[in-house]
Every structure is written in structure tokens, then in C-alpha cells.
Amino acid sequence: MLCSLFHQRMIAIKFFASFRDIVGRKEMDVEYRHGMTLGELLRDLCSASESLEKACFEDGQLRDYVKFLVNGHNIAFLNGLETVLKDGDVIAVFPPVAGG
Amino acid sequence: MLKEAVKDDDAKVLAIGPAGEEGVLTACVVNELGRAAGRGGSGAVMGSKNLKAIVVRGTGSVTVAHPKEFKESVVKSLAMMRENPVTGTALYAYGTPVLVNIINTNGIFPTRNFSTGVFEGAENISGEQMAATILKKKTACFACPIACGRYCSVKAEFEVEGEGPEYESIWAFGAQCGVDNLPAITKANYLCNEYGIDTISMGNTIGCAMEAYERGLLKDTGGLVLNFGNTEAMLEAVELTGKNEGIGKMLALGSKRLAESVGEPGLSMSVKGLELPAYDPRGVKGQGLGYATSNRGGCHVQAYMISPEILGLPEQLDRLAIEGKPAFVKMLQDFVCMVNALGMCEFTGFALGADEYAALLSHAVGREYTVDQFMEAGERLFNLKRMMNVAMGVSREDDTLPERLLTTPMPEGPVAGHLPETEKMIDEYYQLRGWNPDGVPADEKLSELGLLK
Numbered sequence: 094m095l096c097s098l099f100h101q102r103m104i105a106i107k108f109f110a111s112f113r114d115i116v117g118r119k120e121m122d123v124e125y126r127h128g129m130t131l132g133e134l135l136r137d138l139c140s141a142s143e144s145l146e147k148a149c150f151e152d153g154q155l156r157d158y159v160k161f162l163v164n165g166h167n168i169a170f171l172n173g174l175e176t177v178l179k180d181g182d183v184i185a186v187f188p189p190v191a192g193g
Numbered sequence: 194m195l196k197e198a199v200k201d202d203d204a205k206v207l208a209i210g211p212a213g214e215e216g217v218l219t220a221c222v223v224n225e226l227g228r229a230a231g232r233g234g235s236g237a238v239m240g241s242k243n244l245k246a247i248v249v250r251g252t253g254s255v256t257v258a259h260p261k262e263f264k265e266s267v268v269k270s271l272a273m274m275r276e277n278p279v280t281g282t283a284l285y286a287y288g289t290p291v292l293v294n295i296i297n298t299n300g301i302f303p304t305r306n307f308s309t310g311v312f313e314g315a316e317n318i319s320g321e322q323m324a325a326t327i328l329k330k331k332t333a334c335f336a337c338p339i340a341c342g343r344y345c346s347v348k349a350e351f352e353v354e355g356e357g358p359e360y361e362s363i364w365a366f367g368a369q370c371g372v373d374n375l376p377a378i379t380k381a382n383y384l385c386n387e388y389g390i391d392t393i394s395m396g397n398t399i400g401c402a403m404e405a406y407e408r409g410l411l412k413d414t415g416g417l418v419l420n421f422g423n424t425e426a427m428l429e430a431v432e433l434t435g436k437n438e439g440i441g442k443m444l445a446l447g448s449k450r451l452a453e454s455v456g457e458p459g460l461s462m463s464v465k466g467l468e469l470p471a472y473d474p475r476g477v478k479g480q481g482l483g484y485a486t487s488n489r490g491g492c493h494v495q496a497y498m499i500s501p502e503i504l505g506l507p508e509q510l511d512r513l514a515i516e517g518k519p520a521f522v523k524m525l526q527d528f529v530c531m532v533n534a535l536g537m538c539e540f541t542g543f544a545l546g547a548d549e550y551a552a553l554l555s556h557a558v559g560r561e562y563t564v565d566q567f568m569e570a571g572e573r574l575f576n577l578k579r580m581m582n583v584a585m586g587v588s589r590e591d592d593t594l595p596e597r598l599l600t601t602p603m604p605e606g607p608v609a610g611h612l613p614e615t616e617k618m619i620d621e622y623y624q625l626r627g628w629n630p631d632g633v634p635a636d637e638k639l640s641e642l643g644l645l646k
């Protein structure tokens with residue numbers, strides 16, 4: 094009970110490839126707020142970083158091929174930027190990548 | 194030496210290595226620019242014919258039927274590749290190793306002989322880690338505007354310098370063997386290049402041997418402690434395979450024969466005897482069908498469904514759905530047959546479509562190919578290969594995946610609980626192909642394609 098009272102509720106964001114150069118780190122934790130969506134979280138982050146905003150969006154839309162995964166699930170098959178986050182979620186952000 | 198023999202420094206060479214000479218079944222053919230025809234044992238075929246190398250010197254010129262129109266098509270295609278974020282930027286910037294993290298995050302990075310799809314050491318062997326540590330320069334094949342190649346240099350322990358490793362090789366000697374040491378993986382890749390061995394089949398087979406060893410099924414290893422994660426043993430296993438000595442004689446036969454010899458055929462992660470590559474089909478169901486129906490067996494590039502199912506190219510498909518996948522797999526297989534037949538790299542297909550390839554082909558040969566005719570020619574090629582397989586006894590029972598993947602749900606990660614569902618798609622796939630329920634092309638289809646006398 095005490096543990097849950099003092100547990101700081103967090104969302105982890107992991108950045109990959111060029112996103113690491115843009116934000117200057119591999120990952121960061123942000124405080125979880127009840128009902129927060131991925132879009133809200135992303136707008137908070139982008140308001141502090143113009144280069145991140147430019148890497149994620151073009152004309153207000155998510156750029157083609159930029160991938161957001163929540164707990165390993167592509168948000169295209171969740172609820173896109175309206176995906177409601179949960180305490181402890183892990184978000185992964187990838188630029189366009191390919192290979193074979 | 195070979196250039197001296199023909200007294201021409203401009204001659205070009207492709208050759209087999211010691212592995213091909215020794216009859217290692219996973220031996221490949223490598224050209225002097227560091228590129229390999231890696232899969233399927235072509236090095237063993239050359240070796241069996243006592244053919245060490247092919248040396249060529251071109252002296253003529255290449256002509257096309259419609260030079261002006263051909264050049265216009267080339268210029269247009271190059272512009273499309275430059276403007277595309279994948280072919281214009283991403284593949285040059287990161288190379289194929291950048292896939293390690295995204296494939297692992299999706300939970301489909303086969304680990305320790307496909308026992309799971311999540312590798313705890315992925316970050317240590319990622320493209321990002323390579324760029325920060327051992328990457329020396331970026332390289333390109335002849336005249337290629339993409340330049341996805343990586344050339345790495347390792348100092349101190351595992352000291353080595355050369356081409357690669359690519360994503361598949363990193364996986365094969367990494368997660369598949371439980372190894373998270375990128376310098377050691379680079380050394381294993383280098384040894385395969387030197388001996389002339391397919392890195393995918395080599396790493397996959399060592400992973401199979403490691404599981405057999407840990408389960409007490411493989412005992413006579415000549416003292417090699419083949420536990421998952423043992424980098425020294427992994428490197429020694431590659432050396433012994435290249436020389437066809439000791440335990441290497443067994444590894445040289447590939448995972449199928451290795452698993453059969455220890456009494457557990459199900460340990461071989463292969464299709465039609467060819468070792469599977471670096472994507473677990475339990476979490477990419479179209480790719481699973483692509484593996485199962487690939488004419489050469491466990492190969493990802495005959496229908497690279499990772500592109501639509503994971504990367505979102507050319508469109509994002511639901512990787513866990515099976516609806517519509519048979520049609521997509523068929524289309525990609527036919528398309529890839531043509532990209533290969535044109536002698537072009539499949540990576541150009543991230544930016545170009547059948548329209549562009551059909552235009553290039555039409556202007557090169559002077560015969561108009563519509564997109565439909567282009568795709569039909571691909572279908573003809575695919576069926577021709579299938580008929581060769583049918584003549585060798587291949588049928589429906591071979592169009593499948595290893596039993597482990599079919600029956601054991603993914604144990605953890607984002608696709609926990611999933612199976613490939615290949616059997617649910619195979620009938621629709623055969624119907625779309627015009628094949629009978631046993632997977633044999635019907636006479637009507639062969640006649641339609643001009644393959645029946």
C-alpha cells in the first residue's frame with residue numbers, strides 16, 4: 094500500500110537512430126498523467142524541441158514512415174496519436190528505416 | 194593471382210573459398226568487391242565441379258534499344274530514389290543493422306534458436322552501437338546511389354577489418370547464438386567472408402547446435418563448449434566449418450542434417466532445408482507464408498513482407514492479420530522474380546514500383562512491357578521455379594514452417610501467444626496461384642503462362 098502511494102508513475106520513451114541525435118539521449122522518462130494521450134505527450138516534447146517537431150511532423154501530420162510503438166505495438170493499430178497511455182508504458186520512436 | 198594468370202589487372206573475379214573447396218553445403222560465392230551470392234550453397238555446387246573461380250574481362254559496350262527513353266527512365270527512377278526517405282536517406286545513414294532495434298522492439302528478433310523473439314542484448318549489437326564504435330566507412334556496390342554497405346574495424350580482442358556485418362549476419366551470430374558482443378560477431382562475419390560461407394545458415398546452424406548441446410543431444414563436439422553466449426566457441430565453430438574439420442564436419446551439413454543426426458529434427462529452424470533468417474514469423478504472419486512458399490526455402494527476400502508488415506512500405510499492413518496476406522505474398526514473389534531477373538537490387542523496390550521497372554525493361558530491350566505483362570513475366574518465373582521443385586518432389590507438405598514455430602506460441606513480448614497461422618492461408622494462396630490443393634501448378638495456369646508444350 095505504502096509502495097503504491099509513493100510510486101512515481103512514469104512513461105518511458107526510447108529513441109532510435111537519428112532521433113537519438115535530435116534529442117541527445119537514448120531514452121527519457123516523463124511523469125504519467127491520468128488519461129494522457131500519445132499526441133499530448135508528443136506535443137509537450139515537441140514544444141521544447143523544434144528539431145524534434147520537424148522530425149515527427151510535416152504540415153501538422155505525422156511524417157511518412159516515422160514509427161511510434163507503444164509496448165511494441167504500432168500505433169497505427171492502436172488509436173494513433175489518440176492512443177491513451179497507461180502508467181509504465183514504453184514508447185519507442187523510429188525514423189524511416191529499412192534493410193533486409 | 195588469377196588476374197596475373199590472365200595478364201589483365203582490369204579482370205574481375207568471383208570465387209569460392211576453402212569452404213566451397215571442402216564441400217561445405219552452406220558455402221557461397223563471393224566477388225572481389227565483397228558481395229556474396231550467399232544463400233543456397235552455390236559455393237558447394239562450384240566446389241563439387243572443381244570450379245574455383247570465374248574471371249571475366251569485358252571489352253565491349255552495353256547497348257540498349259531506345260537509349261534516349263532509357264536514359265529518361267533512369268533519370269526519373271534515380272530522382273524517385275533520392276526523394277524517397279528510405280532509399281534517399283535512411284539506408285545510407287544507418288545501413289541494414291539499424292533493423293536490430295526495431296525488429297527486437299516488435300518482439301520478432303529470433304533469439305537462441307527461435308526460443309523467443311526478444312533479445313535482452315539487442316542494443317549492444319545494434320546499428321546505433323555499430324555507428325558509435327566499430328564503423329569505419331560506408332560503402333556502395335558498383336554505381337549504386339543507395340550505398341547501404343558498412344565497413345567495420347575492430348581493435349584489440351577479435352581484431353579484424355572488412356565488409357559488414359549486415360543485419361542478417363549480426364542476428365545470426367548475435368541473438369540466434371545468444372551473443373551480444375558486436376566485435377565477436379564482426380569477427381564471425383569476417384571469417385565467413387574469408388572461408389566463403391553463408392552467414393545466415395552458419396549462425397543459424399550454430400544456434401541449432403548450441404540448443405542440441407545444452408539439451409545433451411550433441412555430445413561429441415571435440416571439447417567445444419557450445420553453450421549459448423559462448424563467443425569463443427562460436428568463432429571456433431565457424432573456423433572448423435570452413436576447414437571441414439572436427440565438429441565442423443557436422444555443422445557443414447547445415448541445421449537440418451545436424452538436427453536429424455541428434456534425433457531431434459524439430460531443432461532445425463529451416464524451410465525446405467534452408468535455414469531461416471532474422472524475423473520470427475509468429476509475429477509477422479505474411480512473412481511466415483512467404484517463408485513457407487519460397488522456392489528456395491527459408492528465405493526472407495523472395496517475399497519481403499517485413500516491408501509492409503513492419504516498416505510500412507509501400508503501405509502499412511497489420512502484421513498479425515491473415516486476411517489479404519496470400520494475395521500480397523503472391524504479388525511480392527512475382528515482383529521480386531522480375532527485380533532479380535533485371536539484375537537490380539531489391540532495395541530499389543523501396544522507392545520504385547512495377548511502372549518504373551517495366552519502363553526500364555521496355556526501353557532496354559525494345560519491346561513494350563505493360564505493368565500487367567511485367568507482373569505476368571514474374572509469375573511465369575515463379576511457376577517455372579516451382580515446377581523445378583515439383584520435379585524434385587516438393588509438394589504441400591514442404592510449404593510449411595518448423596514445428597516449433599507452428600505449435601509453440603511466442604512466449605513473451607508484444608506478440609506473446611501468437612502463432613504464424615500459415616496453414617490457414619495456404620489454400621487461398623494455392624487458389625490465387627492456380628495450383629491444385631497439393632501445391633502443383635495446374636495445366637490451365639501453365640498453359641496461360643506459356644509454360645506448357
